[in-house]
Amino acid sequence: MMHLRTRRGLALAGGALALLAILAVLAGPAAADERFVGTWKAEGTDEELGAYTGTVHVTLDDAGRLNVRGAYRFAEGKQEFSAPARVDGDRLAFAWESRGSVTGIAGALLGEEDRAESTRYTASYRVGDEPSTLDGTWRVSRSVRRRDVWSRGVMAITSVRPDEVALGETHEVIVRGELLPAPEGGPRVELRRSGRRDTNLAVEHVSTNAAGTRMTLSVAVDRRAVLGPRDLRVDDETVTDAVSVVAPESSDDEPPNLRLVPAFPRLRFFRPVYFTAWPGGGDEVVVVEQQGMIYRFPNRPDVTRSDLSVVLDLRRKVTMRGNEQGLLGLAFDGDTAYVHYSERRSDGDGVISRFAIDGGEIDRFSEQVLLRVSQPYENHNGGMLAIGPDGNLYIGLGDGGAADDPFRNGQNTFTHLGTILRIDPNGRGRSGRPYGIPSGNPFASGQRGAPEVFAWGMRNPWRFSFDRSTGELWVGDVGQERYEEVDVVPGSGGNFGWRRWEGFSSFDRSSPGDDAIDPVLHYPAEEGKSIIGGYVYRGPTIGWLQGRYVFADYVTGNVWSAKRGGERSLPSRRWRSQDGVAVHLITASRLNISSFGEDASGELFACAFDGRIYRFEGGAPPAAAHAAFIADTDIFDELEGGASGLDANDRSIPYTVNAALWSDGISKDRHIDLPAGGQLLPRDGLGWDAPPGARFVKTFHYERVRGDPSTKTLLETRVIQREEGGGWSALTYIWNEAGTDARAAQRSSTRTLTIQEPDGSVTRQRWYFPSQSDCFKCHTQAAGVLLGITTAQLNTGGQIEALADRGHIDADELPARLPTRMRSGSVAGRARAYLDANCSFCHRPGAPGNARIDLRHDIPLSAARMIDEPPAQSSMGLGRGARIIRPGEPERSTLFERMRHRGRTGVMPPLATAEVDEAALEMLEQWIREMGQ
Numbered sequence: 001m002m003h004l005r006t007r008r009g010l011a012l013a014g015g016a017l018a019l020l021a022i023l024a025v026l027a028g029p030a031a032a033d034e035r036f037v038g039t040w041k042a043e044g045t046d047e048e049l050g051a052y053t054g055t056v057h058v059t060l061d062d063a064g065r066l067n068v069r070g071a072y073r074f075a076e077g078k079q080e081f082s083a084p085a086r087v088d089g090d091r092l093a094f095a096w097e098s099r100g101s102v103t104g105i106a107g108a109l110l111g112e113e114d115r116a117e118s119t120r121y122t123a124s125y126r127v128g129d130e131p132s133t134l135d136g137t138w139r140v141s142r143s144v145r146r147r148d149v150w151s152r153g154v155m156a157i158t159s160v161r162p163d164e165v166a167l168g169e170t171h172e173v174i175v176r177g178e179l180l181p182a183p184e185g186g187p188r189v190e191l192r193r194s195g196r197r198d199t200n201l202a203v204e205h206v207s208t209n210a211a212g213t214r215m216t217l218s219v220a221v222d223r224r225a226v227l228g229p230r231d232l233r234v235d236d237e238t239v240t241d242a243v244s245v246v247a248p249e250s251s252d253d254e255p256p257n258l259r260l261v262p263a264f265p266r267l268r269f270f271r272p273v274y275f276t277a278w279p280g281g282g283d284e285v286v287v288v289e290q291q292g293m294i295y296r297f298p299n300r301p302d303v304t305r306s307d308l309s310v311v312l313d314l315r316r317k318v319t320m321r322g323n324e325q326g327l328l329g330l331a332f333d334g335d336t337a338y339v340h341y342s343e344r345r346s347d348g349d350g351v352i353s354r355f356a357i358d359g360g361e362i363d364r365f366s367e368q369v370l371l372r373v374s375q376p377y378e379n380h381n382g383g384m385l386a387i388g389p390d391g392n393l394y395i396g397l398g399d400g401g402a403a404d405d406p407f408r409n410g411q412n413t414f415t416h417l418g419t420i421l422r423i424d425p426n427g428r429g430r431s432g433r434p435y436g437i438p439s440g441n442p443f444a445s446g447q448r449g450a451p452e453v454f455a456w457g458m459r460n461p462w463r464f465s466f467d468r469s470t471g472e473l474w475v476g477d478v479g480q481e482r483y484e485e486v487d488v489v490p491g492s493g494g495n496f497g498w499r500r501w502e503g504f505s506s507f508d509r510s511s512p513g514d515d516a517i518d519p520v521l522h523y524p525a526e527e528g529k530s531i532i533g534g535y536v537y538r539g540p541t542i543g544w545l546q547g548r549y550v551f552a553d554y555v556t557g558n559v560w561s562a563k564r565g566g567e568r569s570l571p572s573r574r575w576r577s578q579d580g581v582a583v584h585l586i587t588a589s590r591l592n593i594s595s596f597g598e599d600a601s602g603e604l605f606a607c608a609f610d611g612r613i614y615r616f617e618g619g620a621p622p623a624a625a626h627a628a629f630i631a632d633t634d635i636f637d638e639l640e641g642g643a644s645g646l647d648a649n650d651r652s653i654p655y656t657v658n659a660a661l662w663s664d665g666i667s668k669d670r671h672i673d674l675p676a677g678g679q680l681l682p683r684d685g686l687g688w689d690a691p692p693g694a695r696f697v698k699t700f701h702y703e704r705v706r707g708d709p710s711t712k713t714l715l716e717t718r719v720i721q722r723e724e725g726g727g728w729s730a731l732t733y734i735w736n737e738a739g740t741d742a743r744a745a746q747r748s749s750t751r752t753l754t755i756q757e758p759d760g761s762v763t764r765q766r767w768y769f770p771s772q773s774d775c776f777k778c779h780t781q782a783a784g785v786l787l788g789i790t791t792a793q794l795n796t797g798g799q800i801e802a803l804a805d806r807g808h809i810d811a812d813e814l815p816a817r818l819p820t821r822m823r824s825g826s827v828a829g830r831a832r833a834y835l836d837a838n839c840s841f842c843h844r845p846g847a848p849g850n851a852r853i854d855l856r857h858d859i860p861l862s863a864a865r866m867i868d869e870p871p872a873q874s875s876m877g878l879g880r881g882a883r884i885i886r887p888g889e890p891e892r893s894t895l896f897e898r899m900r901h902r903g904r905t906g907v908m909p910p911l912a913t914a915e916v917d918e919a920a921l922e923m924l925e926q927w928i929r930e931m932g933q
Contacts, residue, residue, distance in 0.1 A: 255561065255584045256544050259725070260591065260606055260614035266304045268611035269295070271326070273383075275597030275605045275613055279332040279357070285599055286311070287613060290326035292318035292341065294362065299599055312337070312355070312362040319344040321378060322872050323850045328383025331393065337362045338370075338393060338425065340383050348375050352385070352395055354425060370425065370435050371452075373416050377401025378872045379850055380460040380478075384533075388422070389471040392438050395421040395452075396475075398460035399498065403874040403906055404480065404508075410457050410498035411512045413442075413449030418498060420461055420475070420489065422454035442493045455489045457496040457516055463533035463595055464489075468602055469547075476533020476551050477519075479503060484531035485519040486551060486562060504576045520549075521562060521570075521577035526748040526771040528553025530848070534596040537561075539603040542616055550586065550596065550604060555848045556773040557589040557781075559606075572747050586616075590728060590776055590785070592848055609846050610781060630717060630733040630742040635673065635697055639740055646699065646714070646739075649673065653808065657793040659833035659857075661778075664765065664915040666715065669699045670788070674808060680789065682813045687790035690722045696786060705756045714739040715751075716769055720779060720786070728785050730775035747771050766914040777911055782847035783840065792858070793837075831927040832857040834920050838909050853884060866895065867931070874906050888932015890925045899924065 055070050069082040274288035278296050285299045292315035295308045318341045320326045325348055329340030335357045343351045350373040356366040370393075375381060380398025388394050399409045399418035409417040427436020429451075443449030449456075460478040467474065473489040477496065483503030487496050500506070500513030503522025523531075532552040537545035548561035560571075562583045569582040577583065591608040598604060606614040627633045638647040648654070652671040660668070674680075675693040683689040690696070698718045704711040714735035721729050733742035734749075748771040755763045779785045787793075791814075794800050804811040836857035842849035844856055850873060853866040861867060866884040875882040876897040883893060890896040898908035900921050 255586055256542075256618055258542070258616050258618055259587050259727075260559070260589045260608075261617045262612045263605055263615040264297075264301060264303050264613055266302070267297075267308075267613065269607075269613070270611065271609055272594065272607040272611065272613060273326070273328060274330055274595050275607050276330065276332070277598065277600040279334065281600070283600065285605075286330070287607070288327055288330050290328070291315055291320055292327045294327070294330065294339075296360070309360070311360070312339070312364055314339070314341060314364070317344055318342060319348055321348065321852070322381075323852055324379045324381050328381060329385035329396070331385035331387050332357075333387045333391075333393075333425070336425075338385050338387075340385050340395065342375070342381060343372075346372075348378055348381075349373060350375055350381055350383075350397065352393075368434060370423070371395070371416075371421075373397060375400060375417075376407065382458075382461055384461065384463050386464065386466060388466055388473070390438070391424075391426075392422050393425045393435075394454065394464070394473070395423070396458075396461040396464055397421065398462075398478075399458070401873060405459065405499040406874075408499065408511065410459065411495075411500065413453055413456055416450060416452065418456060418458050419450075419453050420455040420458065420464065420473075420493075421452040422493070423452050440492065454493040455487075455496060457498045457500075457513055459498040459502075461533070462531065465533065465535045465596075465598075467536040468538040468598075469536070472536070474520075474533065474536060474549055476531040478530050479522070479525075480507065482525055483522040484525075484528060484553065485522040486531070486533070486549065487517070487519045490517070518578060520564065521575060521581055521583060523553075523560075523571075524574040526574065527571070527773045528556040528558055529777065530554040532593050532595060535598055535604055537602075537604055539598070540601050541603060542618065545586075545604075545616075552589070552593040552596070552606070553773075554592055554594065556776050557591045557593060558773055559586045559589055559593070560584060561586055574747065588727075588729075588772075588776075589614075590781055592781060592846065626719075626729070626731050626744055628744050630744075631740075635695065635717070635719065648697070651676070652697075653803070653806075655788075655794060655799055656796065657788040657837070658796050659793065659837040661787070661837050662909070662913060662917045662920065663700065664767070664913050666700050666702050666767070669701070671697050672789075672808075673697060679807065680803065680809050683784055687784045687786060687793075688809070689784070690786065690789075692722050692724045692726075694722045696720045696789065702753060702755065704754070707758055713737075714742070715753075715767060716745075717742055718770075718775070720775065728776075728779070730772050730779065732769050732771075732775075734769055745769050745771065748774055768912045768914065770912050774911060777848075778841050778909075780841050780847050782844055787837075787841055827923060827927045827930060829857075831924055832861075834923065851884070876906060885928055885931070888929055890928040893928055896921075896924055896928060 057069050059067050059069065067082065068085050269287055269289050270293075271290040272287050273290045274286075276286050277299075278284040278286050283299045284296055287295050287297075289295070292313065293310065294312040294314075296311045297303050297307045297309065314327055318325075318327050320342070322342075325342035327339065327341045329338075331338045337355045337357055338352065339355065340350065340352050343349045351369055352371040352373075353367045353369050355362045355364065355368075357363070358366075377400060380401040382396035382398045384394075384396035386394045397417055397419050399405045400407055405418070407417075409415050412418075422438055422441055424436035424438055428434070429436050437444050437451040441451055441454055443453055444451050455475075458475070458477050459480065461475050462478050464473060464475040466472065475487040475489060475496075477485050477487055477498070479485060479502050480499075481502075483505055485503040489496075494517045495513060495515065496519070497513045497516030499508045500511040501516055503519055505522070530553060532554050534549065534551040536547065536549045538547075539545070545561060548563045550559065550561050552559040560583055562577075562581055564578070564581050566580060566582045568577065568580055569584070570577060571583055571585055575583060589606075589608075591606070591610065591614070593606050593608050593614075595607045596604060597607065604616060608614060630636065631639055634649050636646055637649050648671050652673050654669070654671045656670065672680075673695040675691060678691045678694055680688040680690060696719070700715040700717070701712055702715060703709065704713050716735060717733045719731050719733070721731075723729055732745040734745050735742040749769045751767050751769070753765045753767050755765060757763055776785075779787060784790075791800060794803070800809070800814065803809040804814060835855040839849075840855040840857070841847060843851060843853045845854065852872060853869070854864050855866075867887065869884045871882060871884055871894045874894070876894045878892050878894060878897060881892060884895050886892045895908070898906055900916060901907050902914055902916055
């Protein structure tokens, strides 16, 4: 026991307590946004206070600031303390202000190495006007080393300009935080590439300002090189051990213009579901295909198919019977690879296996199955795998599938479904398990739940990740019908509430889970229908994104960032978050993004089901600003006459379609507005594309007195426009009651229409005005965005020929024989055309629909995967014998059941319709019954 003594006795015990608080800082772990640096511990006896113990934690936050936190315990109580700190010569110094007007400065020696020795501690303080001093010797649990502070915080690269360094050039490196006194002779700074030293960098100049510390480095290399993570080293310490190589510190200002561009323009993959770095420190990356293939290739934009190496082929083991089945996850740990796949022979059981890496490939003969999970349905398989900062393997699993969690797995802690599991893949468990159970798991003993369970109450955690800097676990959990959510899992795990909660909203009050952990945020269905969890950005190129969680929605292609700790900012009032969460829309990509991933540097990439891997690029032009009122556009020449006098501009080309989208019986007028000289362009044999500036306009109207044209009333005008940058934008204009102008909708909304029937009765009908994101739930990339602008839809009334005659279509691009019209006299033909117009934009290859069915009208029925096929999700209450279409039995066909209801889960179409199409339902019933004859 060491003794801490005062040079002058303290007159006030209260003042002494306040002073001695400096000997300790909050005795728990460092705050989530700080990195551990070191700890002092002390124990002794004071003449007035008696025996005491103290603990001081020293931490470093993201901005490079040192802080001390701790607690001082004694017989009569406890004092807590926290304060900023700085390095003053060879001492760590900090000041405090506490109760009783006690202020002071304390300092501790900084050791050069870890050592279980003692270090001198001194303090000066003042009680009122009475100065005093305190000194003693502290037993060091882990000394704060000067080199720790330098390399783990201050030398975090925030910017390198330019990105590449070449022979004889001088470059400026910006670092965060306070500049510490350099070791004698200055820091030794090295640039390393691929684990070997290429050059030494000489520090020519150092300066500090509010933006950080700048070091101008003289660079001499014998070949071109790119600065990346773990390349820069200071005093033999890799700079990025604790702090990523990052761009300048982010703020809550509006985001820069960003877009997603192909990272490897010459490569396309089949349904890529994951991207990561190949282990070993090189600059190679890996793409996982859902069908069971894993490829490795150089991380360069000019790579081609010839540069791909197949490192594992599991296609014979993997099933993709369901849209969400397949090879779903991959994680590396040294010379070991872990994979998560849906097993073919068991018809979809989830299998988590480990493989050895040998000679640049994954040895498929070395497979060892760690865990097998029975899956009751084809969807909600989860699939993500990751090695955590603790060295354990984390495994994401959905609730088992269907809809509404029918087996209530979310709150069943004894099942692996609806969870994130945590296992020690290198440990040994009981009963011959080929893995260990981390002692910190909530049910490690197996008494109150499965010992592997770490977090539960998840619906379908499709992608989670660990923040490279803080170690926090971020999760994107797919919602049911109303909300998608982002979660952060604490180090102790916990319950996230499904199916008691969907986001912040109550879903099933009868379910347990009232004590669930709140999400970080949720967003509404109008913004998207399937969250894709991402990463906290720690990459080297986009400063604004630094420290922000990047995530997306699979259906709408929206990509957002979320940052905690700032001023709360949300895209709309229908979002909800914890306090202090700022969310920004980064880009409306319109891509079906399936996953994000990082390369070795922490740069962020996105996988999309168009087969490409994307990266973020700055400087993209923003989408064209839309006028707040339709009167401020030139879409219509005349507005004053209301619905009866609405005249489109003289460029407009009215058109109609063979099979219309059901819109609750509301009438529609359509026209195309092409720029001068603009032409529709053939697109992949599916339909027609449009030049920049082209607009496709649809105006909705109804009769307040049914059958009386004089009561025609405008509802809305929807505009889809081709932008200059090649993307698409969409907007709804909602008309005023007089029909003299329409205001651009900022979000979705509803209106109740009152319609007088011919017999004098009154019908009240709910009408839904879609948001911008809603538009792209139907106008999918897989369907070509322009749903009605296909040859088969336009092939009526001589429209195709008229477009060609007017020069809007190149006649040479037309097929010699126009395809069969979608309009047909047969029940089968009409039914197929109806399903094409109303459902195929989601249900076709590459589209976001969950079922595997292909509802395009020209696909052979035998290839459409709906006849006698079991439903991929819910049986809609029709029992075990239900099929998507059961020939002869519409009452046991889930397609028919989905279309004859509104206002419940799983209806079809799912958006912007509140009325059942009775005529279509009768037609579909007849078609299904005829199949059984």
